[in-house]
Amino acid sequence: MRFAIFGNTYQAQKAFHTRTLLKALESRDAEIFIARDFYEFLVSELKLNIKATGLFDENNFDADMVICIGGDGTFLKAANRVGRKGIPILGINTGRLGFLADVSPEEIESTIDDIYQQHYTIEEKSVIQLVCEDNKILQTSPYALNEIAVLKRDSSSMITIHTSINGENLITYQADGLILATPTGSTAYSLSVGGPILVPQLNAITITPVAPHSLNVRPVVIRDDWEITLDIESRNHSFLVAIDGRNETLKDSNILTIRKADYMIKVVKRADQSFFKTLRGKMMWGIDSRDAMHCVSTE
Known part of the structure; x- marks a missing residue:
């Protein structure tokens, strides 16, 4: 598969997990194309030795899937650059909330496995x-x-x-x-x-x-x-x-x-994800803080 990689270019800690992502893709002989600004950031800030198939600027790329690593802001920037290309986007969340970029760093390996096994869904966003x-x-x-x-x-x-x-x-x-x-x-x-x-x-x-x-x-x-x-x-x-x-x-x-x-933006979702599950997990939807306090006080 051919992947185009975008990432956060402002905070080094948010790009740290890129190493795990690249290793997971390399082990599957993926073609890896990286946005030039993100590549330069990884090399200069994290001192990573990156083996990329190629680099690209602006919207000059083609791929089977886009992967962005960062927060929802990084995802929005990637979506803007994908535009009408119709390429599905997977977001790995190294930010705070992560509604769009909702794959955690701990799930990178298993998520890449799911992608290669076609065990995922695509949601079209207006x-x-x-x-x-x-x-x-x-x-x-x-x-x-x-x-x-x-x-x-x-x-x-x-x-x-x-x-x-x-x-x-x-x-x-x-x-x-x-x-x-x-x-x-x-x-x-x-x-x-x-x-x-x-x-x-x-x-x-x-x-x-x-x-x-x-x-x-x-x-x-x-x-x-x-x-x-x-x-x-x-x-x-x-x-x-x-x-x-x-x-x-x-x-x-x-x-x-x-x-x-x-046009629509295509977003990759893991098969076990749902909107309501995300609401409960990301926003503590329906959680009563009094119950949590009671649990602490009785332990």
């Missing part, structure tokens, strides 16, 4: 796209696997976000920002500001305000084939747009449109 009136204005990729957020730039004044769905007025938000999230992103930034959790199989987008001025404003869930239009006003005539964490400053004269992209 992607959303940001379109500006001036298509040349965005400096980064307009596609998001998790969320697109518009946010105020300063610490004092809110922004005004005139929001329409399929051309019909929804509401004008007075808030610190607005998050539009896919089901994949519903457990990320959106959840932290009170948005709902969506199961991966839903064809939906959540619209969640950040610190709204009105207490009766609540998150809304809509179909993902509907089009959202945002007309934003701010005191300093600019605002931030964050696309899976890639930030840009835009002028408030720009009308933004968010719609479902014309």
